[in-house]
Amino acid sequence: MTAPVRTVAASAAARARTVAELFEEQAALRPGATAVLYRDTALDYGRLNARANRLARLLIDRGVGPDHLVALAVPRSPELVVAQLAVLKAGGAYLPLDPRYPASRKAFMVRDAAPRLLLRTAAARPEGVELDEVVLDSAECAAACARYGDGNVRQDERLAPLSPHHLLYVIYTSGSTGTPKGVAVPQEGVADLVATQAEHLRPAPGERVLSWASVSFDAGFWDLSLALLHGAALVVADDEDLLPGDALHGTLARHAIDHATLPPAALSVTDSQNVLQGGTVTSTGDACTPALLGAWAPGRRMFNGYGPTEVTVGCTLAGPIDAADGVDIGVPWTGARVYVLDERLRPVADGAEGELYLGGSGLARGYVGRPGLTATRFLPDPFGPPGARMYRSGDRGRRTADGRFHFAGRADGQVKLRGFRVELGEIEDRLTRQPDVDLAAVLVRGGQADARLVGYVTPSPGAALDPAALRARLADVLPEFMVPARIEVLDAFPTTPNGKIDRAALDRTAPDRPASDRPALDSATGSDGGAEPGSREERLYRTIARLLDLPRVEPEANFFDLGGNSLLAGRLIGALREELGVRVPIRSVLAAQDLREIARALHG
Template structure:
């Protein structure tokens, strides 16, 4: 009788079970079949698992709004959300959300459906978000003031929504199809609340792999792609350490990011699932940051804030783009600072590192609990430890895929040969290598690699050198043409000659930017990242001006 088994390192063995018959020949020795780690040395196979597999941990709730409901029961009078002079308690937010969830159900919303949440940062928006989750549906957020009507229409069509939650002042901007229900959240919240509201329970039982939200990311075709993130995905990062950021009742968490950006879910759901107060920012981001315990931001947003003003801050987490070492050193001197990495498709972040100013290097850390990270070559073979390769993510962080786009899903997601069991892994397009102590060192993105004069250049590597120049807070490098790189640094006090010299001393000649432009601040996208499209326009305009 044959028996096949899989070793912890992913190798498959086939053995023959002996019988007691005395005349049968001895069974053959177990035969080892090629496994996914066959190309690695024995030592690297061990490290592949030790470094690449996050801790296995249980998660307290199967659905993220159940964590919110727990705090609404335990601390009902605590302030859940604060926006300017307005506040709402956990009890009131829970009651309002139950009322709206019942209305959504009456409008035909069922478990697994998608509800458009096209609004501005506000308390009514939070009511709409929690109500959508209570109804069993996934919320599809868009900051209605920052996207054109054509994109809103694309989101509605792709997500196949039937209800749009918005605000009275913005309802007319939305190209609502016939048959859609539009609910003005601020008008609903302004109505007197019912004294007794029964907790809403969907008629269809909820599943852990039900969608929680759908976020639309920029696509290569120019049309945004909808990424489906499940409750299993989001609970895994927000309800385990370090993704929970130590948030607890009494703490205040800033809500400063665009609601269509996945890190905004970290702010919103991270606060409300731990009994904290979510502080929605006004026009002055710095003023809000000065009054909170937890800041979640991109490095570009954080670089514009003076940590000396943030006397209350306890924890800062950054992700979304490479973090300058100087920025990490500055903030880690005054609070717990986490440098993190992970695209929307791997649920906010899937690696985190608590940075210390005395650390030898700035890394993106290790896989978060119940997640894995593999550094693979172009043929999806594991790279030897210490060799740069492309990161693939596995485990509970891996999202469902792209809504209505099976071809793109097939391109970016694949069966996970290391975990097996039908699990999938996701191609992050981030380049990294394992350090000797099991941390991931980030080397930019595969789509950040360009050819200049026939040589391969990693643009983020050039920018990292520039950000180490005295006085430089942020830097970005773009390819202007096949022979020319151009860099931008902030603030204007940075010496362009010194900056260019720093690159020439650290990198080959073909990596040196032709010109280093200084700006007071680098332009920023609506999601808080460096706007390289705007920089390209600026570089082209300046080159045209210089030619004239």
């Protein structure tokens, strides 16, 4: 039998420190060093700490204390970093409300988590959210903060003493029952996270860390901590400058980034040449491939990380790795416990596959307001100290004799898409709630670089379904990355002998087979959009059709309505550069109302 795996945690003294204390230690050591870079603005540790302290005191006076949630509706900016630190200094925990999420989803998160306060900017007011608020870029907020001192917040100033047992953040993830669920993560695992970063990734003062992940995902805290809890500089960029492909490559080069944590989908479409040379790149959020190692490992220190939202960002790390190593998810990091167990919670033999159970200092408390679901996923840990718990991940894996873990897929309907965690059941539930939809199924199609969701529906008797209208209604309730790229209307679903939808048979259906399996397109298909044969416009429309796995596209269609997304926009830019020798700004694709506008951008 495989013995449970434990690792040594940070010392008791180190683990007793909060995020505020860890950051303040760095601010005291190097007050004049750059902490945050954004566009042409630099904010040093001393000024960042002072601004966060003043805002924290305002939050305390507005009733924020330990275990109190504060909603954040703030775009990528130094103000977002100040807000996160201020909430944590006050003793609270942050609840991210991504400005790009549908209003209904943000309103649900606020109702579900019941934050005490909303921090926002003037341009990012969430619709349908009624909370006491502070508008960070208002004259009123500036005047109020100016009345407070800028020294570190003392324990006796808080509404109650703060400890690592208190909440750090609540992050919402996709839910298999159709409802998102909030994962409540305390600060207990942060010291071990920082110790792991220091031991393996070794960020140093003066180095630059890219803030790539959205604050709405736990990886956003990883980026922040990798910089600000080690004395390095956090490089913040606008969303359009982080799109995989040319935009991301340009940002990595322009800011001379030393550390970047990116999902495989982003790495796969971004040129590795002349960026991060001698630096560190960490692949996480999905399975890393040998091809990615071949492209990104040479000349860099490359790592592969694993961990669901229910732990403090991660729990295992592999690296430095190179193309000759093969790909695994490594060993448990500081303070983590990882077990491979069978259906009776017994350790399996080395090399045998089982389910991954995770424990240790970084474990979440559970799901906000869902004690039943928490009880089914967070179980007593029979291998840990008294009172310990472990998380049933739903991931399959195995451990080799040398103690390294290998990921082997999911045991349920959860998938990782472009680094995002998606429950297919939530999308299917939303589809079946639509008028005139009888049954629905959602599959992931394509490879890692072009993975996309495809929805299949059958109409209610006598109903006629419009796939475009269905997609539009889903976009009103689901984040962009959860909206299927295409919806196919079927007369009936293939079924298994017991009457269930035969997903394997559905996956083999001809209407959605990869573009590479189809006959070559010619002008008779209409995919040239009526453009002159051989013209740049015709080649553009053919390229878009190929990327979106469509038989044809029309010039008046919108790229995103056709199933495009930010990742595919980046791939389109790269394809136009390689195939036509034309550099089209990413803004031209993002802002285009139809494909004709993209075509006009081909001519500058």
